[in-house]
Amino acid sequence: MDFYTIIFYLFAIITLVSxxxxxxxxxxxxxxxxxxxxxxxVAVFYVLLYADFIAITQILVYIGGILVLLIFGIMLTHKxxxxxxxxxxxxxxxxxxxxxGITAIIISIVISTKWNIFSTVRYETTVEKIGxxxxxxxxxxxxxxxxxxxxxxxxxAMYARKK
Amino acid sequence: xxxxxxQHYLILSAIIFGFGLYALISRRNAILVLMGIELILNAANxxxxxxxxxxxxGVDGHVISVFVIILAVAEAAIALxxxxxxxxxxxxxxxxxANTMKD
Numbered sequence: 001m002d003f004y005t006i007i008f009y010l011f012a013i014i015t016l017v018s019x020x021x022x023x024x025x026x027x028x029x030x031x032x033x034x035x036x037x038x039x040x041x042v043a044v045f046y047v048l049l050y051a052d053f054i055a056i057t058q059i060l061v062y063i064g065g066i067l068v069l070l071i072f073g074i075m076l077t078h079k080x081x082x083x084x085x086x087x088x089x090x091x092x093x094x095x096x097x098x099x100x101g102i103t104a105i106i107i108s109i110v111i112s113t114k115w116n117i118f119s120t121v122r123y124e125t126t127v128e129k130i131g132x133x134x135x136x137x138x139x140x141x142x143x144x145x146x147x148x149x150x151x152x153x154x155x156x157a158m159y160a161r162k163k
Numbered sequence: 164x165x166x167x168x169x170q171h172y173l174i175l176s177a178i179i180f181g182f183g184l185y186a187l188i189s190r191r192n193a194i195l196v197l198m199g200i201e202l203i204l205n206a207a208n209x210x211x212x213x214x215x216x217x218x219x220x221g222v223d224g225h226v227i228s229v230f231v232i233i234l235a236v237a238e239a240a241i242a243l244x245x246x247x248x249x250x251x252x253x254x255x256x257x258x259x260x261a262n263t264m265k266d
Contacts, residue, residue: 031198069243096189126222148233148234156241
């Protein structure tokens with residue numbers, strides 16, 4: 001059992017435990033902090049898979065952007081002093097059965113499929129390759145993504161403003 | 164156990180997807196539903212990156228997962244705007260209480 005395997009299983013356990021807390025915790029802030037831990041350990045998997053740029057982007061965008069935005073949302077929609085941060089789940093048993101069924105189907109498909117493993121590439125760095133891809137093969141999606149972000153910015157401001 | 168390969172990552176992301184789906188179905192608070200969507204998008208990203216390492220997808224997988232992250236940001240911003248509008252109109256973010264049409 002080498003170092004890579006130990007790291008993988010350690011962070012798999014961290015990811016699954018914190019992910020479980022995210023979806024079951026009664027306290028919303030506990031869920032947000034567990035999401036923080038989970039996003040960091042998912043970034044560790046990206047590093048293990050030689051995706052350095054994606055790992056950094058995950059930390060910058062998810063933790064620095066989305067998680068802060070979510071915590072802002074929690075703070076703006078709850079009265080902190082009245083301890084209204086509790087929440088509950090609805091229809092737990094049917095949701096559990098459905099989810100476990102879907103997950104079991106996916107896992108059985110993954111195990112029974114014979115995957116074609118072409119190569120186990122080792123990248124020195126992916127940043128340059130991703131930059132070239134963005135400006136050649138993926139130029140149109142890249143420009144459309146900028147328009148999507150602009151529309152999202154304007155749309156979110158329009159929804160959230162005071163009438 | 165044994166050597167970590169493609170299947171380990173796929174099984175891990177399947178379980179994360181299951182967590183996200185569970186949050187999507189059973190959570191009452193709209194912000195926690197949003198967190199479930201983030202879990203699902205992260206599971207998709209792990210799949211893309213794992214395939215790009217093990218099955219010859221190459222750097223294309225990385226580029227696609229950058230697009231997934233961009234769309235996740237846009238979706239989170241819009242959804243939080245909608246949740247804040249919901250809160251100003253109903254004074255709640257519980258999805259089962261926001262059940263009337265605009266009067």
